[in-house]
Amino acid sequence: KNQVEQSPQSLIILEGKNCTLQCNYTVSPFSNLRWYKQDTGRGPVSLTIMTFSENTKSNGRYTATLDADTKQSSLHITASQLSDSASYICVVSHTLYGNNRLAFGKGNQVVVIP
């Protein structure tokens, strides 16, 4: 069972509109939660990192929220641009046998159309 679930799997939005991506996780013990952007044919690039005590963090037009109690996170994209078309991956960092490990979601595929 995947420990990091993302929804919706894919969505299409008009340029200039906002959208919100969801991430639910069951991974423990929790270290931090990261959102990555992956353009087609490229490696993931970090957008935000949030620890247990942080409930919101912004990076330009990207705003991530975290509710560690309910184990939910969201990524909000404001005033979308064509360059926002990408896969957005939720990644939860946890400790396994004393080593730091990453649990990856399958990604939210976003397509921005003019």
Place this chain on the structure above:
Amino acid sequence: NAGVTQTPKFQVLKTGQSMTLQCAQDMNHEYMSWYRQDPGMGLRLIHYSVGAGITDQGEVPNGYNVSRSTTEDFPLRLLSAAPSQTSVYFCASSMGTGKANYGYTFGSGTRLTVV
């Protein structure tokens, strides 16, 4: 800084052939790792290293070998390629495995097809 450099970008192998995927980083990161990304699945950890001379298995290590003779390089070897190893492979590095809040830098990937 070049970051994390992976070569080659594309490769086609015949079943049973061997090859090495190269990964190099110039950020003096202690931690390096290899992931594979398959359609409909999240990235899965193959092998990782917490420093030169130290390697360990990840989630899906079978069919792959690694070594870490220097801090900069972390090659991934396929000894006898199988069609199930058709995937996109990403190398990633981080400043320290114990410092969980450091970011991971990913390479641009190697797309491998085994026929």
